[in-house]
Amino acid sequence: MSNDALHGHPEVVTTHDAHHDEHHVHHHKETFITKYVFSQDHKMIAKQFLITGMVWAVLGGLMSVLFRLQLGYPDQAFPWLEDILGRWAKGGKISAENYYALVTMHGTVLVFFVLTGGLSGTFANFLIPLQIGARDMASPMMNMLSYWFFFGGSIVMVSSLFVQTGPFSGGWTAYPPLSALGDASPGSKVGMDLWITAMALFVVSSLLGGLNYVSTVLNMRTKGMSMTRMPLTMWALFFTAVLGILSFPVLLSGFILLLFDRHGGTSFYLSDIYIATTQQALPNEGGSAILFQHLFWFLGHPEVYIILLPAMGLSSEIISVNARKPIFGYMAMVGSMFAITILAFLVWAHHMFVTGLNPFLGSVFVLLTLLIAVPSAIKVFNWLTTIWKANIRFTPGMLFALGFVSLFISGGLTGIFLGNSTLDIHLHDTYFVIAHFHIVMGVSAFFGMFAGVYHWFPKMYGRFLNNTLAYIHFWVTLAGAYMIFWPMHYEGLAGMPRRYFDYSNWESFKQFAELNKFISTVAIIVFAVQLLFLFNFFYSIFKGRKVTTMNPWGATTLEWTTPIRPGHGNWVGEIPEVHRWAYDYSKDGRDFIPQTEPIGPNESHH
Amino acid sequence: MAQAVPANQKWWGGGKSPFNVEYGKLMMWYFLMSDAFTFGAFLISYGTVRFSSNGWPDPNEVFKSFPGMGHANMPLVFVSVMTFILIMSSVTMVLAVGAGHMNDRKSVLKWLAWTIVGGAAFLGCQAWEWAHLHAEGAWWGRNPFHNFDGTEASTNFTNFFFTITGFHGFHVLSGVVINIIMFIMTYRGVFDRRGHYLMIEKAGLYWHFVDLVWVFVFTCFYLF
Numbered sequence: 047m048s049n050d051a052l053h054g055h056p057e058v059v060t061t062h063d064a065h066h067d068e069h070h071v072h073h074h075k076e077t078f079i080t081k082y083v084f085s086q087d088h089k090m091i092a093k094q095f096l097i098t099g100m101v102w103a104v105l106g107g108l109m110s111v112l113f114r115l116q117l118g119y120p121d122q123a124f125p126w127l128e129d130i131l132g133r134w135a136k137g138g139k140i141s142a143e144n145y146y147a148l149v150t151m152h153g154t155v156l157v158f159f160v161l162t163g164g165l166s167g168t169f170a171n172f173l174i175p176l177q178i179g180a181r182d183m184a185s186p187m188m189n190m191l192s193y194w195f196f197f198g199g200s201i202v203m204v205s206s207l208f209v210q211t212g213p214f215s216g217g218w219t220a221y222p223p224l225s226a227l228g229d230a231s232p233g234s235k236v237g238m239d240l241w242i243t244a245m246a247l248f249v250v251s252s253l254l255g256g257l258n259y260v261s262t263v264l265n266m267r268t269k270g271m272s273m274t275r276m277p278l279t280m281w282a283l284f285f286t287a288v289l290g291i292l293s294f295p296v297l298l299s300g301f302i303l304l305l306f307d308r309h310g311g312t313s314f315y316l317s318d319i320y321i322a323t324t325q326q327a328l329p330n331e332g333g334s335a336i337l338f339q340h341l342f343w344f345l346g347h348p349e350v351y352i353i354l355l356p357a358m359g360l361s362s363e364i365i366s367v368n369a370r371k372p373i374f375g376y377m378a379m380v381g382s383m384f385a386i387t388i389l390a391f392l393v394w395a396h397h398m399f400v401t402g403l404n405p406f407l408g409s410v411f412v413l414l415t416l417l418i419a420v421p422s423a424i425k426v427f428n429w430l431t432t433i434w435k436a437n438i439r440f441t442p443g444m445l446f447a448l449g450f451v452s453l454f455i456s457g458g459l460t461g462i463f464l465g466n467s468t469l470d471i472h473l474h475d476t477y478f479v480i481a482h483f484h485i486v487m488g489v490s491a492f493f494g495m496f497a498g499v500y501h502w503f504p505k506m507y508g509r510f511l512n513n514t515l516a517y518i519h520f521w522v523t524l525a526g527a528y529m530i531f532w533p534m535h536y537e538g539l540a541g542m543p544r545r546y547f548d549y550s551n552w553e554s555f556k557q558f559a560e561l562n563k564f565i566s567t568v569a570i571i572v573f574a575v576q577l578l579f580l581f582n583f584f585y586s587i588f589k590g591r592k593v594t595t596m597n598p599w600g601a602t603t604l605e606w607t608t609p610i611r612p613g614h615g616n617w618v619g620e621i622p623e624v625h626r627w628a629y630d631y632s633k634d635g636r637d638f639i640p641q642t643e644p645i646g647p648n649e650s651h652h
Numbered sequence: 653m654a655q656a657v658p659a660n661q662k663w664w665g666g667g668k669s670p671f672n673v674e675y676g677k678l679m680m681w682y683f684l685m686s687d688a689f690t691f692g693a694f695l696i697s698y699g700t701v702r703f704s705s706n707g708w709p710d711p712n713e714v715f716k717s718f719p720g721m722g723h724a725n726m727p728l729v730f731v732s733v734m735t736f737i738l739i740m741s742s743v744t745m746v747l748a749v750g751a752g753h754m755n756d757r758k759s760v761l762k763w764l765a766w767t768i769v770g771g772a773a774f775l776g777c778q779a780w781e782w783a784h785l786h787a788e789g790a791w792w793g794r795n796p797f798h799n800f801d802g803t804e805a806s807t808n809f810t811n812f813f814f815t816i817t818g819f820h821g822f823h824v825l826s827g828v829v830i831n832i833i834m835f836i837m838t839y840r841g842v843f844d845r846r847g848h849y850l851m852i853e854k855a856g857l858y859w860h861f862v863d864l865v866w867v868f869v870f871t872c873f874y875l876f
Binding site (some may be wrong): 178179184185253256257258260261262264265266267268269270271272273275291292293294295296298299300302303306310311312313314331332333334337340341344623624 | 662664665666667669670671673674675676678679682683685686687689690691692693694697700701704705792793794806807808811812815819
């Protein structure tokens with residue numbers, strides 16, 4: 047090869063190839079430990095992330111059910127709560143302190159441990175090597191470590207639920223001084239230390255994973271798989287990894303400074319503080335609580351796209367496969383994801399419009415924030431034009447992908463309200479914000495994740511999920527999500543603030559008592575339906591309908607050229623070569639043409 | 653090295669690395685970008701707090717001591733020595749990487765050893781500086797130094813100084829450990845058996861990055 051001599055590293059190319067070959071040749075003995083626990087197979091690691099994420103989702107969801115009980119039925123006691131929660135719910139009523147702990151942990155768990163670790167961890171690990179044509183990740187060892195750091199972080203975070211003073215309760219954003227001073231609240235004591243430790247482990251996990259995803263996508267594509275022949279899932283997961291690599295370290299810096307404020311006697315975030323509980327004026331001077339908010343949201347906003355981009359990628363792919371049409375505007379899709387990645391770093395201060403930010407600076411951030419509407423709208427129109435006049439197969443995966451588009455539109459539109467700094471004066475810290483971000487990044491990302499699970503379950507376990515249960519799951523979740531969050535827009539517009547324990551004392555918010563009851567009831571039903579999904583998942587692993595063909599969905603991409611139950615190394619024999627992009631559906635009278643098929647002499651241009 | 657790339661060479665066409673590097677080096681570059689953001693966040697935080705403060709201590713006053721020179725007024729001399737040592741260790745690292753390209757094990761060992769010595773010397777200097785400042789009453793949460801205008805300063809000068817130089821020192825320490833591991837691996841002939849000294853190159857990237865970061869840390873704390 048001519049490039050061997052180019053940089054004086056002939057070994058570069060050879061080691062790379064040798065690395066590939068040794069994977070499908072070796073038949074080393076696998077024990078239970080190396081196969082299921084400390085596995086270095088990307089497919090098993092993906093399943094570990096998925097199932098850990100599911101455990102977290104149940105915990106996080108259950109927390110929301112518990113605090114919705116308080117919000118929906120503030121005057122009622124539920125004696126069974128004391129049975130399961132003990133001193134958290136003395137007399138069957140969750141105390142205010144524990145209500146805040148539940149809200150905080152619900153946010154932390156779902157944002158980081160489910161929708162970041164669970165979503166990226168699962169699908170980046172599972173799909174990247176399969177869809178670009180690689181035997182495994184660039185570094186299977188680091189990949190394994192990425193999961194175990196995630197697991198370690200999970201354990202530490204869970205352990206904070208069981209300490210005497212309770213888990214952190216100052217909100218998932220962990221703003222100081224609540225997070226910096228142990229005396230500020232019970233949850234700010236050891237619970238907060240465990241919270242920071244868990245998050246630091248999570249950042250390490252995310253870094254190890256992200257480095258792997260990026261270098262695998264860049265370096266290990268099979269022959270013919272140019273960047274623009276990759277399925278959109280790959281682009282999405284690639285940009286997600288880049289976002290994580292560049293934004294999580296800033297959060298880590300913020301946490302290190304926070305740790306010093308907590309234990310080192312520093313005042314990075316602290317100035318002029320009087321603590322009422324201990325009747326003490328603190329000597330700290332010169333710090334700035336706003337500084338933490340800048341550091342936090344420099345991660346916090348890209349984090350939204352770390353959650354959303356994988357869902358976009360998964361949905362794009364699933365919509366195209368099930369519409370039997372090429373994705374509309376492939377390059378526009380890639381370009382808009384790139385634009386979102388860049389803009390993600392430039393809009394963080396829109397979370398801080400009312401913190402005393404200079405209004406002129408605010409207007410710059412308004413402009414940059416509203417700019418995100420452009421690539422977002424391009425993506426939405428491309429999804430819609432992809433299904434335009436298509437012969438749609440309404441598989442459960444497809445339904446969830448379409449549900450994702452619906453939710454992304456509904457939630458995205460309210461983002462335009464909130465991105466405006468003048469409207470934000472009225473809307474900030476109200477239920478309008480809750481409704482907005484739950485629809486646009488919470489539920490919609492969940493829908494992308496469900497779509498992915500339903501679509502790739504046959505590849506993961508060689509069986510299908512049960513369709514009837516899937517349809518029940520979809521319709522109840524979609525209707526439920528709108529019934530929960532739609533009314534919150536009204537509450538928010540009426541000025542109902544978030545993070546209150548009990549609204550029944552306020553004349554202005556009493557009117558929503560019945561609405562809150564309604565929301566809580568629907569939330570419980572939706573939660574129950576997720577348990578149905580879990581049942582379907584675990585039941586189908588063992589008893590689901592077996593997959594009998596290699597390519598059950600008739601998809602073009604490489605993962606469907608592997609055996610039904612691929613081993614470590616994915617392909618038996620050579621890795622296939624790629625000759626075309628991933629979206630040749632309904633072309634030249636054929637239903638689909640796999641990426642591995644060479645371009646025919648009479649083939650039309652796409 | 654200067655060989656022309658054939659016109660039909662498709663670098664991004666798959667089947668090979670578009671940058672003609674193996675994955676580990678690519679990962680190292682991305683890691684360094686990530687780490688640059690960590691330090692960037694620290695230094696921007698420092699700038700934010702400093703500019704919102706009414707005053708700040710004078711580095712010429714704070715850093716005027718030199719080991720064994722008593723109370724002689726030698727502003728920034730010691731830190732210049734430290735910086736020189738660290739930059740020289742980058743030079744020896746370049747030589748080690750260069751020797752690695754030639755598969756010259758003996759030279760790699762020699763230059764790596766000098767790099768390790770340089771790194772350790774820098775850490776030693778930093779330890780002395782910290783100990784000296786500590787003896788003067790400076791620490792996290794304690795600042796004995798006055799502002800330029802003689803008014804009493806907040807503790808944030810020392811808070812940031814110890815946190816950021818400490819974080820950098822931690823990076824240097826990791827770098828020294830990595831270099832020691834590289835030295836042992838080279839000594840045992842691991843890279844000769846592999847046929848290439850790519851690991852030295854990756855360790856070198858990290859080492860240069862740590863030096864580069866020091867230039868910024870040095871500028872922020874000692875020069876302004």
